[in-house]
Amino acid sequence: NAGVMQNPRHLVRRRGQEARLRCSPMKGHSHVYWYRQLPEEGLKFMVYLQKENIIDESGMPKERFSAEFPKEGPSILRIQQVVRGDSAAYFCASSPETRGSNEQFFGPGTRLTVL
Amino acid sequence: QKEVEQNSGPLSVPEGAIASLNCTYSDRVSQSFFWYRQYSGKSPELIMSIYSNGDKEDGRFTAQLNKASQYVSLLIRDSQPSDSATYLCAVNVWAQAGTALIFGKGTTLSVSS
Secondary structure, three states, X not given: OOOOEEEOOEEEEOOOOOEEEEEEOOOOEEEEEEXXXXXXXXXXXXXXXXXXXXXXXXXXXXXXXXXXXXXOOOEEEEEOOOOHHHOEEEEEEEEEOEOOEXXXXXXXXXXXXXX | OOOEEEOOOOEEEEOOOOEXXXXXXXXXXXXXXXXXXXXXXXXXXEEEEEOOOEEEEEOOEEEEEEOOOOXXXXXXXXXXXXXXXXXXXXXXXXXXXXXXXXXXXOEEEEEEO
């Protein structure tokens, strides 16, 4: 039973380029969450999605960041015109639709480095 | 502003001892509580979840929850060097899927052999 999958595992971009991070949730999970972990900081929520819907994007920066979870394929976190401050580990998590439980399981993460 | 506080450590214990990790949270209506383990350079791994006051045991791990004191703890019995990691406390307002986890910054545990 495959866990949450993310790719790429490492991504290097130059300032001004675009970064696309992909996440496939665990089989049977319909809830996808994106978190960011900056060096020496805790995990911070960014966005919560279900298929074809952004449910909560209260943690997303107002500019340059977007997310989607299409009907077919993985969820994508897109960062346009990256800056050095975007360098971080980006984790995707998923959870099942189980009443009374909201355990979230994390993927291996994408380490983004902006040069 | 909802907050989760943890002592950053490092917490150092000898092999075989009990490690005690603590966490407090600010939002009184929080419903679900989690402990994650994160090795350096790796992703968080869920090790315990607890929803009701009291103790929950799973192998060498015991989670303790006191909602009146807004306090949750993790005890690791018979600590092993492989337990050396950062332990993240996470809190959620709801007990069902669909809301964000709020994380503390983590406590670093070091178990010496």
